[in-house]
């Protein structure tokens with residue numbers, strides 16, 4: 001790519017365009033877990049996540065969710081609005097799994113009686129600690145008003161994604177979102193929604209069709225991502 005590289009993360013690169021308010025998001029095949037301790041390349045992961053996330057973001061936009069996504073350009077690249085990223089991961093859980101199941105001693109797969117919302121401060125040195133809105137405000141990451149607005153939006157996203165995945169015979173166990181602010185301050189969903197950032201279980205078999213296949217060495221990682229894309233394309 002000829003454009004200026006503005007930022008490189010674990011799974012994506014951000015490139016400048018001629019318009020200072022628009023960037024190209026480039027999806028790589030690099031996978032990492034446990035705060036970068038486990039790393040690998042998963043052939044074609046970037047292509048699959050780019051396509052999966054583009055479909056999901058388009059559906060969310062059609063339902064009125066404001067996002068950074070403009071359009072998918074090709075196999076690995078998306079055109080997106082440039083955002084000032086809020087360094088908080090907003091996690092939504094419908095079933096106990098992963099870190100919450102371990103932390104609270106709840107059996108993985110237990111349906112939660114209420115939707116759980118968690119925030120993590122994106123800070124690798126601190127291992128992305130779990131925080132609440134008071135910490136977010138005290139750390140200067142956000143305001144109470146903005147945290148409340150994000151909460152409402154992620155709740156709505158969950159309400160939209162549960163039935164979307166149900167149509168694919170997939171249970172949306174949990175997922176992570178990130179938000180950013182446009183130049184004019186508008187809050188928008190940013191980053192991606194893909195098997196890298198969601199736990200997706202097959203309704204019939206309860207098989208993981210997501211990054212847990214990489215985290216837990218379950219094998220057939222790329223095949224699981226491809227399966228999610230195949231089902232999404234049939235919608």
Ligand code: TMP
Nearest residue numbers: 097098099100174175176196197198199
């Ligand atoms: P967790 O159970 O490991 O806290 O993960 C909850 C959800 O958030 C799960 O769908 C995976 C996703 N997630 C990310 O996308 N990025 C991360 O850095 C972490 C920790 C979780």
